[in-house]
Amino acid sequence: MQMNDFLRKLEQCLREPLPGHEAHRLMMPKESSNARFDDSRLKTARPSSVLILFYEKKGELYLPLTQRQEYDGIHSGQVSFPGGKWEKEDKDLVATAKRETFEEIGVNGADVNVIGQLSEMFIPPSNTKIMPIVGYTAKPSIFVIDPYEVKELMEVPLAHLLDDVNIKTKDITVRGNYKLRAPYFDVDGKVVWGATAMMLSELVSIINRIE
Numbered sequence: 001m002q003m004n005d006f007l008r009k010l011e012q013c014l015r016e017p018l019p020g021h022e023a024h025r026l027m028m029p030k031e032s033s034n035a036r037f038d039d040s041r042l043k044t045a046r047p048s049s050v051l052i053l054f055y056e057k058k059g060e061l062y063l064p065l066t067q068r069q070e071y072d073g074i075h076s077g078q079v080s081f082p083g084g085k086w087e088k089e090d091k092d093l094v095a096t097a098k099r100e101t102f103e104e105i106g107v108n109g110a111d112v113n114v115i116g117q118l119s120e121m122f123i124p125p126s127n128t129k130i131m132p133i134v135g136y137t138a139k140p141s142i143f144v145i146d147p148y149e150v151k152e153l154m155e156v157p158l159a160h161l162l163d164d165v166n167i168k169t170k171d172i173t174v175r176g177n178y179k180l181r182a183p184y185f186d187v188d189g190k191v192v193w194g195a196t197a198m199m200l201s202e203l204v205s206i207i208n209r210i211e
Contacts, residue, residue, distance in 0.1 A: 003056050007115060007136055009210045014116030014134060023202035024121065029172070029182035029194070035124045042122055045129040049093035050083025051101045052203060053112065054136040054158070061158040064105060064143065065192065067151045079154065079192045081132070081199070082107075097133040105153055106144030111137045118202050123195055132199045156187055161200055162207065 021037050028036075035041070054061050067079050084100040086093060098109030118132035145153050160166055166186045172193060173179050184193035185200060192200065 003054075003061060003136075006061065006210065007054065010134070010207065011115040013206050013209055014118075018119045019202055019205045020119035023205040024119070024198040026205075027167075027183045027185075027193070027197040027201040029180040031180050036122050038122065041124075041127075042120060042129045045122055045127050047086040047093060047096075047131070048084055048128050049086065049097040049100075049131040049133055050081035050199070051097040051112070052081055052118070052132055052134045052199070053101065053107065054134075056138075057155070063156050063158060063161070064107075065154040065156055065187065065196070066104060066145070066149075067154065067190065069147075069149060069151045078194065078196070079187070079190055080196045083130070085128070093131045094133055097131075104146050104150050106142070107137060111139045113137070118199055118206075121195060121198065130195065130199075132202075134203075154187060154190060158207075160187065161185060162204060 024037075053064055055064075056062070064082065065079050066082055082101040082104040083097050084104075086096045087099075090096040090099060094114055095109075098112055101107050101112070102109055112135045114133055114135040116134050118134065121130045121132070122128075123130060143153050143155075167183060168186050169181065169183045170191070171179055172182045172184075172191070182193045182197075184191045184197055186192075
């Protein structure tokens with residue numbers, strides 16, 4: 001399927017009812033609390049957004065993921081989409097996603113075409129709600145990472161994420177000593193789990209409707 005045809009069909013699917021929690025649960029750690037599905041907590045959670053950015057490379061569709069630097073925080077070292085917290089100067093959460101993406105990996109927001117969004121997700125440990133924005137860029141990107149925030153940029157073929165062989169499960173230790181049994185996407189040996197994996201699960205579910 002050509003990129004333009006795919007994006008047009010994906011945009012249509014994003015206007016329809018989204019799989020939301022049903023898809024999220026498929027990649028949720030077994031020990032996680034159902035508190036993340038308490039939509040009433042979205043009202044008081046801190047708003048943030050991420051950008052799920054499609055681009056074409058060597059005739060394939062790709063998505064960029066970033067591995068965070070190590071720091072004293074809940075999400076230290078994790079793999080995620082570029083994004084972050086809403087700031088007062090941001091017009092809306094689309095502006096937040098574009099700003100953060102430019103700051104983290106150097107993609108100009110003016111080159112990003114937004115086609116929709118996934119389901120908003122509540123993150124209990126940080127009392128944050130994340131809006132995943134879906135877009136694409138037609139311009140070949142020369143990524144420029146911010147080494148303060150980003151340890152590594154991962155260019156991931158969409159086909160890799162759609163292949164069930166790359167969905168695995170393992171024990172993960174968080175916050176020093178708390179163990180989880182978590183499903184994850186294996187991306188060239190990198191463990192993509194937690195909220196990012198749950199967002200990817202919803203994205204894959206929607207794309208499978210197209211396929």
